[in-house]
Amino acid sequence: MTSNKSPNTDSNPDSSSPSPAQPEQTAPGGADTKNSRRNFLAVGGTLSMSSLMGAAALMAQTDDPKAATEWAEHFQTNYRLMTPAEKAESRARLERRYSAQYGKKVTVDTTEAQPGVLMGYALNIRKCIGCRRCVKACVEENNQSRGKEPGQRIEWIQVLRMERGEFSQDKMDHGYPEGLGIQVGGNAYTPAGQVLEGQYHYEPEAVPEKDATYMPIACMQCEKPPCVKVCPVRTTYREADGPVVIDYNWCIGCRMCMGACPYWARRINLTTPVLPKDEMNPVTHYLGNRPRMRGVVEKCHWCLQRTRQGRYPACVEVCPVGARKFGNLLDPESEVSLILARKNVFRLKSELNTFPKFFYFYD
Secondary structure: OOOOOOOOOOOOOOOOOOOOOOOOOEOOOOOEOOOOHHHHHHHHHHHHHHHHHHHHHHHHOOOOHHHHHHHHHHHOOOHHHOOHHHHHHHHHHHHHHHHHHHOOOOEEEOOOOOOOOOEEEEEEOOOOOOOOHHHHHHHHHOOOOEOOOOOOEOOOOEEEEEEOOOOOHHHOOOOEOOOOOOOEOHHHHOOOOOOOOOEOOOOOOOOOOOOEEEEEEOOOOOOOOHHHHHOOOOOEEEOOOOOEEEOHHHOOOOOHHHHHOOOOOOEEOOOOOOOOHHHOOOEEEOOOOOOOOOOOEEOOOOOHHHHOOOOOOHHHHHOOOOOEEEEEOOOOOOHHHHHHHHOEEEOOOHHHOOOOOEEEEEO
16 A cells, blocks of 8 residues: 655745655655755764753853863863963863862962073981971972871872991891801991981981981972873973973873882872862962872972962971072072082982982082
8 A cells, every 4th residue: 555645845935936746755654754864964963063062051051160160171282282372261260160169269370481590409418307397388388188098198208217327346247147258247237327218207206316317309300301201191291490290180190200200209199189178278380289189190399389489499498497498590699509519419319310400418
């Protein structure tokens, strides 16, 4: 049995005469299928794009600042490839989200490196008393995670406690095996001099301790940083004024930079960082101390939110004995330049040719 067909007319209301009748096919259910498969796919693609744009518009209009900004953050490009307009837009998004998240006005600085500036750091290891105030000040200034569970406590600065010792006649025959001409001497297990393998978690009653010396370490801000070479997504790089920075939004948490760093200077957020609202420092920098997320690597950046405004890093300000110095290596009258010219200076693991801009000296 066949159904009756009526001539097809042009549906365009502006047409003055109907078009000639065209043969048509009718689906089993009687539905009109004159649109081709190509037209169907084109319409479907348009609907999908419209739905996607509609979802983005709905998210942009939400009252939740975090939901409104994460969408744009997910698709933003690498920070150093952004245009000035894109950087300003990213900054505004972060300031809105952080302000709502922490219940205070949060600023995200985007000050660029200043011409004629190359930051440098110097530390007098004879003056350091191991008080670890620099560690605490760094945690508070740079919004580091301060939880109590494993993986929630992050400290960029480590202060190594090393024991002083001497060789003793009494231990001459106490090696293994017993007697002279032994394989392991009796003084092998006595600390002698200052060695790099030391304690960095210690709680003395008072400092400095007798027969102990201290050597703080942190990111050396290398001129030839091995961490930058191995990063597969180029999220870490050296800024023009010296510090090696991280674009947290592009970090994939592969930890290759941590393995490449010979100074144990990088940390990863294995868990969601613990940063109480009342302890959060609202003065931040995009490449510096802004709050991090789970699964990203972080490190010292010489307090960009401070140093690019003409201030000292927090650890320099808080040191009670003045062991830490900071300045412009290109200025011959800066503190660091004068130390390099007048003091006994060395760089840690200089044989690796990383060329740190963190110097140790002693009087």
